[in-house]
Amino acid sequence: MNSFRQFRYSFLLSALISATAIWAALSVQDGDAADRENPVDPAVYAHHMLYGLDRLEDILPFFREHQEQYRVITPIGFQLFQPFGPGPVPADLKRWPQEITTRLVGVREMATVVYPVVVIEDTDTRRVHIYNADYEHVYSLAPEPDYDYTPHLTARPWLARATTQEQEYWRSFYDPSRVAMRMNLIDYADLEIYLYAQARVQDEAARMKALAEEDGGEGFMMLMGGQFAVSASMEEGALHVEWLGDPDQYYRVQFSTSLVEPDWTFVHLVLGTDDLMSWVSDVSVGPEYGFYRVKQRPLSDPADTSGDGVDDVWKLLHGLDPLSATDVLEDGNGNGLTWRDEYKLGVDPTNPAEGAARLLGARQQLSVYWSFIYPEPLVFTNAPGSTADLQDLRSALEALSGHFHGPGETE
Numbered sequence: 162m163n164s165f166r167q168f169r170y171s172f173l174l175s176a177l178i179s180a181t182a183i184w185a186a187l188s189v190q191d192g193d194a195a196d197r198e199n200p201v202d203p204a205v206y207a208h209h210m211l212y213g214l215d216r217l218e219d220i221l222p223f224f225r226e227h228q229e230q231y232r233v234i235t236p237i238g239f240q241l242f243q244p245f246g247p248g249p250v251p252a253d254l255k256r257w258p259q260e261i262t263t264r265l266v267g268v269r270e271m272a273t274v275v276y277p278v279v280v281i282e283d284t285d286t287r288r289v290h291i292y293n294a295d296y297e298h299v300y301s302l303a304p305e306p307d308y309d310y311t312p313h314l315t316a317r318p319w320l321a322r323a324t325t326q327e328q329e330y331w332r333s334f335y336d337p338s339r340v341a342m343r344m345n346l347i348d349y350a351d352l353e354i355y356l357y358a359q360a361r362v363q364d365e366a367a368r369m370k371a372l373a374e375e376d377g378g379e380g381f382m383m384l385m386g387g388q389f390a391v392s393a394s395m396e397e398g399a400l401h402v403e404w405l406g407d408p409d410q411y412y413r414v415q416f417s418t419s420l421v422e423p424d425w426t427f428v429h430l431v432l433g434t435d436d437l438m439s440w441v442s443d444v445s446v447g448p449e450y451g452f453y454r455v456k457q458r459p460l461s462d463p464a465d466t467s468g469d470g471v472d473d474v475w476k477l478l479h480g481l482d483p484l485s486a487t488d489v490l491e492d493g494n495g496n497g498l499t500w501r502d503e504y505k506l507g508v509d510p511t512n513p514a515e516g517a518a519r520l521l522g523a524r525q526q527l528s529v530y531w532s533f534i535y536p537e538p539l540v541f542t543n544a545p546g547s548t549a550d551l552q553d554l555r556s557a558l559e560a561l562s563g564h565f566h567g568p569g570e571t572e
Contacts, residue, residue: 249347272358275345361556
């Protein structure tokens with residue numbers, strides 16, 4: 162079977178309950194839906210219950226239908242997760258074996274708990290494997306006794322006259338194992354609460370959008386942080402955001418045009434201070450409606466928001482843009498090293514001599530190692546720190562690669 166690490170997935174964790182305007186909608190009280198102001202739509206509830214899983218084995222026909230539906234749009238040679246429509250799939254989890262339910266990992270969503278799982282078919286044994294949200298194996302199901310993974314081919318007698326290459330192609334084309342399924346399980350008892358909260362969030366989002374349109378397009382809202390206080394106000398086409406900072410944290414401001422299907426984009430990052438912090442967003446340009454939120458993160462555990470190999474905090478400390486993936490490629494102090502080189506070497510970019518000294522030391526060490534392997538001495542002819550010089554260093558490293566081993570290592 163292909164390694165499950167190839168199919169790691171990320172489940173979208175809803176951030177809706179952090180919005181103060183949404184929180185009331187998600188504060189579901191005990192009692193029947195009929196007692197609420199807006200009960201759950203019976204047709205919507207019945208639609209979800211059509212997919213109910215009374216037993217773990219009920220996943221098999223569910224999975225087979227999913228594979229057949231998406232097999233035709235999944236490229237040959239790939240195993241892909243395909244979308245699934247009904248949302249959370251109700252299951253009688255209280256009656257499932259405890260050895261399975263204790264391995265499920267729940268996440269908070271729509272005022273209740275759902276259990277993300279991934280379902281994959283082994284291309285060799287045809288067993289169906291189930292993984293939880295932490296990518297841990299939960300259970301395996303044997304295929305149905307009469308399971309034929311290519312039933313379409315039995316109705317095509319011409320295949321027997323095809324070449325071996327053609328037969329292999331059609332078997333690959335009809336093989337359903339390249340379709341993996343991910344879904345959220347939810348206990349039967351929690352489905353009504355989930356649907357009620359989801360409907361109220363959608364109603365509230367639609368109401369806020371309508372109000373924004375009535376106000377001439379200034380439909381921007383600040384979501385309240387759960388760990389620190391955030392306030393916001395709209396003044397002359399600009400959104401003013403304030404919060405009490407923490408010098409041990411840094412803050413990332415995100416924007417999305419939807420709360421129902423959020424697609425958060427980072428728009429601003431700043432180091433924390435021991436004082437009232439503020440940020441102003443010009444909302445007179447760009448989308449006319451949307452949501453902002455502030456997320457804090459410890460300085461000791463920085464992220465790499467731009468994905469360029471340099472962490473956010475290092476960039477902020479040295480005047481770089483954490484949202485840019487290109488400024489780290491510049492030589493900020495003229496010593497021949499890019500910002501990213503300085504970061505990886507662990508030198509102080511405000512002291513060009515430190516980086517230059519590190520280059521000189523690397524050159525001398527390479528020359529010593531070179532003399533152990535090659536009879537001719539290693540000579541560097543280009544200006545230290547120049548592009549050509551750095552390329553010479555890389556070439557020397559590549560030439561030495563594989564010749565030296567650490568303690569206990571063998572070739």
